[in-house]
Amino acid sequence: MSQWKTICSESDLTPNTGVCALVDGEQVAVFYCGKTKSLFAVSNYDPIGKAYVLSRGIMGSLGDVPVVASPLYKQHFNLQTGECLEEPEHTLKTYPIRNEAGEIQLQAA
Amino acid sequence: MSKQRVLVVGNGMVGHKFIDNLLQDSQADNFEIITFSEEPRLAYDRVQLSSYFSGATAADLALTDEGYYNENGVNFVLNDKVVELNTKENYVVTASGRKESYDKLVLATGSFPFVPPIPGNDQEHCLVYRTIEDLEAITASASQSKVGVVVGGGLLGLEAANALKAAGLETHVVEFAPRLMAVQLDEGGGSLLRRKIEDLGVTVHTEKATSEIVEGETCRYRMNFADGSHLETDMILFSAGIRPQDELARQFDLEVGERGGIVVNDNCQTSVDNVYAIGECALWGGRIFGLVAPGYTMAKVAVSHITGGSETFQGADMSTKLKLLGVDVASIGDAHGNTPGAQSYTYNDEIEQVYKRLIVSEDGKKVLGAVLVGDVEAYGNLLQLMLNDMELPENPAGLILPAGSGEASVGLGVDALPDTAQICSCYDVTKGQIKEAVANGCVDMGGIKGATKASTGCGGCAALTKQVLDAELANLGYEVKNDICEHFAYSRKELADIVRVKQIKTFDELLESHGHGLGCDICKPTVGSILASFWNDYVLKDEHIGLQDTNDIFLGNMQKDGTYSVVPRVAGGEITPEKLIVLGEVAKEFNLYTKVTGGQRIDLFGAQLHELPLIWKKLVDAGFETGHAYGKSVRTVKSCVGSTWCRYGVNDSVGFAINLEDRYKGLRSPHKLKFAVSGCTRECAEAQCKDVGVIATENGWNLYVCGNGGMRPRHADLFATDLDDDTLIKYVDRFLMFYIRTADRLQRTSVWLENLEGGLDYLKDVVINDKLGLGAELEAEMEANIGNYQCEWKTTIENPERLKRFKHFINSDETDSSLAYVAERGQRRPATQEERIQSVELVD
Ligand code: SRM
Ligand SMILES: Cc1cc2nc3c(=O)[nH]c(=O)nc-3n(C[C@H](O)[C@H](O)[C@H](O)COP(=O)(O)OP(=O)(O)OC[C@H]3O[C@@H](n4cnc5c(N)ncnc54)[C@H](O)[C@@H]3O)c2cc1C
Ligand code: SF4
Ligand code: FES
Numbered sequence: 001m002s003q004w005k006t007i008c009s010e011s012d013l014t015p016n017t018g019v020c021a022l023v024d025g026e027q028v029a030v031f032y033c034g035k036t037k038s039l040f041a042v043s044n045y046d047p048i049g050k051a052y053v054l055s056r057g058i059m060g061s062l063g064d065v066p067v068v069a070s071p072l073y074k075q076h077f078n079l080q081t082g083e084c085l086e087e088p089e090h091t092l093k094t095y096p097i098r099n100e101a102g103e104i105q106l107q108a109a
Numbered sequence: 110m111s112k113q114r115v116l117v118v119g120n121g122m123v124g125h126k127f128i129d130n131l132l133q134d135s136q137a138d139n140f141e142i143i144t145f146s147e148e149p150r151l152a153y154d155r156v157q158l159s160s161y162f163s164g165a166t167a168a169d170l171a172l173t174d175e176g177y178y179n180e181n182g183v184n185f186v187l188n189d190k191v192v193e194l195n196t197k198e199n200y201v202v203t204a205s206g207r208k209e210s211y212d213k214l215v216l217a218t219g220s221f222p223f224v225p226p227i228p229g230n231d232q233e234h235c236l237v238y239r240t241i242e243d244l245e246a247i248t249a250s251a252s253q254s255k256v257g258v259v260v261g262g263g264l265l266g267l268e269a270a271n272a273l274k275a276a277g278l279e280t281h282v283v284e285f286a287p288r289l290m291a292v293q294l295d296e297g298g299g300s301l302l303r304r305k306i307e308d309l310g311v312t313v314h315t316e317k318a319t320s321e322i323v324e325g326e327t328c329r330y331r332m333n334f335a336d337g338s339h340l341e342t343d344m345i346l347f348s349a350g351i352r353p354q355d356e357l358a359r360q361f362d363l364e365v366g367e368r369g370g371i372v373v374n375d376n377c378q379t380s381v382d383n384v385y386a387i388g389e390c391a392l393w394g395g396r397i398f399g400l401v402a403p404g405y406t407m408a409k410v411a412v413s414h415i416t417g418g419s420e421t422f423q424g425a426d427m428s429t430k431l432k433l434l435g436v437d438v439a440s441i442g443d444a445h446g447n448t449p450g451a452q453s454y455t456y457n458d459e460i461e462q463v464y465k466r467l468i469v470s471e472d473g474k475k476v477l478g479a480v481l482v483g484d485v486e487a488y489g490n491l492l493q494l495m496l497n498d499m500e501l502p503e504n505p506a507g508l509i510l511p512a513g514s515g516e517a518s519v520g521l522g523v524d525a526l527p528d529t530a531q532i533c534s535c536y537d538v539t540k541g542q543i544k545e546a547v548a549n550g551c552v553d554m555g556g557i558k559g560a561t562k563a564s565t566g567c568g569g570c571a572a573l574t575k576q577v578l579d580a581e582l583a584n585l586g587y588e589v590k591n592d593i594c595e596h597f598a599y600s601r602k603e604l605a606d607i608v609r610v611k612q613i614k615t616f617d618e619l620l621e622s623h624g625h626g627l628g629c630d631i632c633k634p635t636v637g638s639i640l641a642s643f644w645n646d647y648v649l650k651d652e653h654i655g656l657q658d659t660n661d662i663f664l665g666n667m668q669k670d671g672t673y674s675v676v677p678r679v680a681g682g683e684i685t686p687e688k689l690i691v692l693g694e695v696a697k698e699f700n701l702y703t704k705v706t707g708g709q710r711i712d713l714f715g716a717q718l719h720e721l722p723l724i725w726k727k728l729v730d731a732g733f734e735t736g737h738a739y740g741k742s743v744r745t746v747k748s749c750v751g752s753t754w755c756r757y758g759v760n761d762s763v764g765f766a767i768n769l770e771d772r773y774k775g776l777r778s779p780h781k782l783k784f785a786v787s788g789c790t791r792e793c794a795e796a797q798c799k800d801v802g803v804i805a806t807e808n809g810w811n812l813y814v815c816g817n818g819g820m821r822p823r824h825a826d827l828f829a830t831d832l833d834d835d836t837l838i839k840y841v842d843r844f845l846m847f848y849i850r851t852a853d854r855l856q857r858t859s860v861w862l863e864n865l866e867g868g869l870d871y872l873k874d875v876v877i878n879d880k881l882g883l884g885a886e887l888e889a890e891m892e893a894n895i896g897n898y899q900c901e902w903k904t905t906i907e908n909p910e911r912l913k914r915f916k917h918f919i920n921s922d923e924t925d926s927s928l929a930y931v932a933e934r935g936q937r938r939p940a941t942q943e944e945r946i947q948s949v950e951l952v953d
Contacts, residue, residue, distance in 0.1 A: 007919060007920040008919050008920055012913075012919060014651050014654055014655070014914075015651075015655065016627075016654075016655030017654055017655045017662075019919040020917060020918050020919065021918060021919050021920050021921075022918040022920060022921040022923060023920075027918075027925075030919070033627065034617070034655075035617075035627060036627075049669070050942065051669065051670050051671035051927070052671055052925050052927055053659070053667065053671040056659040056662070056663070056667070056671075057630070057659070058629070058630040058633055058634070058655070058656075058657075058658065059627070059655070060596075060626070060627045060628045060629035060630060060632075060633060061596075061626045061627035061628070061629065062595070062629060063595070066627065067629070069629070069630035071658065071659035071660075071667055072667065072669070072671075074630060076630075
């Protein structure tokens with residue numbers, strides 16, 4: 001299993017928004033939910049819009065599923081599994097993420 | 110038993126209905142159906158024919174298709190007219206010589222337009238209005254014409270006039286009678302309708318009999334009238350009534366009426382037992398029914414008789430409600446008060462241009478008829494009172510008096526209607542059927558339409574159908590919803606009210622008190638926009654930032670490759686050479702693709718996140734401000750050069766455009782807002798397709814509202830004339846704030862107005878006459894908003910904390926390595942997927 005890598009500290013994150021991190025050459029979109037204090041990490045590449053933009057989408061929930069809406073064409077991706085709700089044939093890669101004493105850490109591939 | 114052969118002549122609306130009903134019948138298998146059509150296509154919706162001019166296609170209008178007929182074993186022959194009929198030997202012969210025998214024959218040949226026998230009426234640009242082919246001919250002729258005349262001021266004539274007007278022609282209506290829609294309207298209604306139509310720029314000539322059509326001097330033709338006057342025109346549309354298509358009956362000895370029409374009995378049988386006639390060709394009780402609903406009833410009756418049922422035709426109600434050239438008109442029952450002893454109530458408001466007349470029985474207890482022009486809200490109630498023979502309330506005048514006039518307006522709850530009450534006459538849908546559909550799970554109009562077809566015909570019953578639906582939902586304990594999304598059980602308007610009244614300042618507060626879940630990409634930007642509209646806070650504060658679309662967060666529009674555009678404000682489109690040079694220099698330095706926009710400013714494309722603040726720093730230093738091209742907010746106020754330079758200009762359109770743009774810049778609203786100011790009536794700034802349009806006059810400014818370009822263009826409505834600067838600004842303040850308070854999310858002013866109850870008149874009442882007493886409040890809200898204006902880019906670049914967001918990676922200074930560009934016409938643009946794969950030569 002690969003190493004946990006610190007990408008930023010908790011105070012660098014704005015609740016309910018995303019940021020993009022570069023980990024081992026991969027672009028990872030990281031989201032922080034202010035209400036549930038959960039962290040999510042999925043690939044930053046929008047397979048439908050074909051650009052690295054997902055960290056700039058609006059996060060929220062549909063039913064019980066935490067989601068991000070692509071800023072390009074508004075499809076929703078499940079932040080836990082990476083699955084696209086509207087076009088399930090597309091699934092984003094997901095990454096383990098944790099808050100280790102105020103440090104936000106990711107495991108890349 | 111061998112199958113009975115049913116032959117249907119004519120595949121119009123009613124002929125098709127007959128076939129459809131027979132196919133649905135439990136005995137359908139006992140019949141073999143064959144139908145002939147003179148037209149080149151199967152049945153289509155003639156009632157909606159005019160929508161062809163606003164973009165509907167033949168396919169949109171189709172009521173059925175060949176697949177459906179094939180699947181159900183219906184034989185059909187198109188483009189072949191039945192020309193011979195033998196009722197002794199039971200066969201017909203078509204123009205192409207085809208002979209077919211029948212057991213039962215159904216004549217559904219409809220009617221044809223009557224063209225008055227005027228010398229010269231057969232020339233190339235003299236047309237009629239009945240079929241899709243007719244409309245194609247009209248479109249072709251209109252494109253080569255400047256002036257058009259409709260002969261006939263009835264219902265269809267006015268629809269035709271609307272089409273000519275929409276095609277941009279100078280339009281005239283020539284009517285033989287002393288008033289418009291003489292069949293449906295009385296004197297008062299007819300003259301108000303005329304006034305309204307003339308206000309729209311259609312010239313109406315009544316009491317004119319055309320004596321000949323000759324070659325024109327200024328136009329293609331000249332129409333000479335019996336009274337010695339004349340009118341020049343390039344094309345003529347005859348809409349002088351319809352005549353039943355009873356040719357076959359006449360020639361082959363079926364009984365026809367004195368003035369035409371195939372005589373039928375209550376079973377819709379003609380004078381020969383196994384021959385039926387239905388629809389507009391049939392004459393029942395001495396009457397022809399020129400509407401589709403009675404035809405549909407006849408189709409049902411004929412099917413019933415052929416299959417051994419007992420339904421009979423008992424006449425039909427000819428009440429109508431329509432929008433003609435944007436004017437609401439309705440006629441119910443005995444509109445002329447011809448019933449012996451009839452009495453009437455009349456309400457005539459010349460200021461608001463509303464006319465209503467209610468005709469009641471001698472004892473004053475029952476509705477006999479009504480005429481409504483300008484305000485037809487009472488139509489549903491009155492029609493139901495009449496059709497169900499219900500007793501009038503205590504004070505019948507209340508039924509036609511405007512709401513809130515002191516006399517409590519007497520509503521008639523749909524609850525009072527019996528289940529047998531017909532709600533939709535086009536499809537014969539009763540209140541009971543709608544209730545049943547609701548009980549089976551339909552909770553919205555879409556569901557009701559699918560299940561019952563109610564309100565999918567002429568649409569005249571839509572309001573009533575909705576009332577029945579809502580009442581039924583309420584009876585069953587449902588809440589009637591127009592929730593914005595799953596997180597808030599409120600509409601945008603309700604949320605806006607909550608925010609304003611409860612002084613809510615953040616999304617989280619609102620979610621906590623009025624919603625659930627985490628929110629989503631629908632409710633977050635909506636609430637973000639509402640908060641901004643009322644409090645005009647800096648939109649990128651931490652508590653607001655998660656609400657915004659990426660465009661609003663990074664203050665630029667995201668492009669297809671994830672980069673952004675830069676659009677500085679160029680108020681009124683006026684720009685100094687120095688500023689133009691700055692734009693050029695910045696574009697060059699950052700290698701931005703540069704284009705002049707359709708909004709009179711300059712767009713710089715292809716900026717990466719980390720470049721945005723650098724670019725804007727330079728622009729702000731040079732005196733530019735953000736153009737809000739990313740926001741649901743004021744975009745541009747286009748201007749023409751106006752009186753300072755233009756030899757025709759009567760006022761300083763550029764100066765006024767800049768004032769307006771400076772005043773309203775930054776204002777957040779349900780959707781974007783576009784303005785324009787023209788310096789004279791030549792209208793070079795295209796103000797009449799804007800949300801707010803201003804055109805200079807000799808005496809001030811004319812104000813237009815609720816225009817739209819875009820997907821569904823809408824011509825703006827003239828709102829007020831000859832205003833001075835201050836009054837205009839006062840009206841616009843009120844107008845905009847009222848829109849912001851009441852519109853749905855992403856509803857442009859055009860759509861908002863179309864959905865606003867009471868329409869333009871109501872809007873004028875609120876804004877100009879201050880009917881709701883809100884004027885001062887709306888103005889104060891606007892002032893507060895203006896007071897809070899800030900250039901978001903300026904605020905952003907002055908704040909190092911904010912600038913942290915403008916990096917592609919939170920943990921690295923690298924940039925997005927996936928971007929790729931190719932050169933084209935001296936600039937760069939994003940590489941396409943193919944170009945990436947083929948590794949076409951890329952540029953930086
Ligand atoms: C840049 C520009 C085209 C150009 O190269 O000329 C443009 C570009 C866009 N238009 Fe537009 N529109 C531009 C003038 C217009 C005009 C002309 C005008 O304003 O006089 C119209 C028709 C007038 C009208 O809106 O009534 C127009 C009707 C639309 C519509 C359809 C709106 C509608 O009500 O149907 C959309 C879609 C929407 O808003 O939902 C749209 C949406 C867009 C978006 C935001 C689409 C998007 O999300 O990427 C484009 C992004 C702008 C950008 O990246 O900066 N744009 N767009 C023009 C910018 C004007 C400006 O200076 O701000
Ligand atoms: C512009 C317009 C707007 C209208 N608006 C409304 C409205 O708002 N509300 C309303 O209730 N009604 C409206 N009507 C009237 C409505 O369209 C008619 O009542 C309805 O179409 C009548 O149906 P039908 O089947 O009897 O006749 P049609 O629909 O005319 O069908 C008759 C068909 O038979 C064909 N035919 C005729 N003779 C022969 C033959 N010998 N052999 C083969 N085929 C033949 C004809 O070509 C035609 O296709 C409108 C009509 C028009 C033109
Ligand atoms: S609208 Fe009038 S003032 Fe403006 S440019 Fe055209 S002609 Fe000149
Ligand atoms: S009455 Fe015409 S659609 Fe219902």
